[in-house]
Amino acid sequence: MEFQIRDYITGQRPEVRLPSYDMYKVLGEEGIRRLVSDHYDLLTQSAVRDLFPQNEEELELAKKNAADFFVQVCGGPMYFNKNRGRPMLYKRHLPHKITVQAREVWLECYRQALKKQDIPDETALSFWNYLNDFSMWMVNS
Numbered sequence: 001m002e003f004q005i006r007d008y009i010t011g012q013r014p015e016v017r018l019p020s021y022d023m024y025k026v027l028g029e030e031g032i033r034r035l036v037s038d039h040y041d042l043l044t045q046s047a048v049r050d051l052f053p054q055n056e057e058e059l060e061l062a063k064k065n066a067a068d069f070f071v072q073v074c075g076g077p078m079y080f081n082k083n084r085g086r087p088m089l090y091k092r093h094l095p096h097k098i099t100v101q102a103r104e105v106w107l108e109c110y111r112q113a114l115k116k117q118d119i120p121d122e123t124a125l126s127f128w129n130y131l132n133d134f135s136m137w138m139v140n141s
Contacts, residue, residue, distance in 0.1 A: 001121045003111045003128045006136075008100045014133040020126035021075030026119050029071050035113055036067040042109035048102045073130070090137055097141040107135055 027035065040063045043052050053059040068079035069087060080087060110131055114124055 001115075001124060003107075003114065003125075005104055005107045005111075006132045008103060008136055008139055012136070014136055016133045016137065017130065018073050019130040020123055022123040023119070023127050024071065024075040026123055027074075027117065029076055031117070032071050032074060032076070033063075033067040035117060036070055037063050038113040038116065039109050040066070042112055043106065046105050046109055048105045051096055051098070051102060074127070089134075090140075093138050094140055098138050099141050100139055103135045103139050107131060 024032065040052065040059065043049060044059065053062050065080070065084065068083060069089075072078050072080045110128075114128065117124065119127075
């Protein structure tokens with residue numbers, strides 16, 4: 001399956017549809033946590049590594065928070081809301097300079113991490129489309 005990165009258009013905020021809950025059914029909580037961890041490991045080796053915690057303990061916490069979020073949006077327990085409150089992700093990411101190029105690197109790392117998973121194409125594409133649209137909202141520079 002080929003995951004295409006949609007072009008970012010300044011000022012446009014696409015409607016974001018949650019991914020299929022099949023993602024949670026297929027991977028389960030631990031599988032989603034592994035996917036997020038793999039993604040972060042790729043990010044720490046990428047051109048945008050400076051946007052992510054350099055300290056191992058802080059990186060593990062970032063992985064946990066991100067995994068809590070993705071478990072929740074994929075149909076699992078509401079860990080993120082319970083532990084951190086409403087997501088408000090644009091606001092949470094505002095202190096970080098997220099460029100169009102950073103978005104593309106972030107997506108490329110997810111593309112690589114997703115390709116390692118044994119997920120039906122339709123389920124993977126639903127998650128990918130969510131990431132594509134969601135990531136457009138995070139661009140702030």
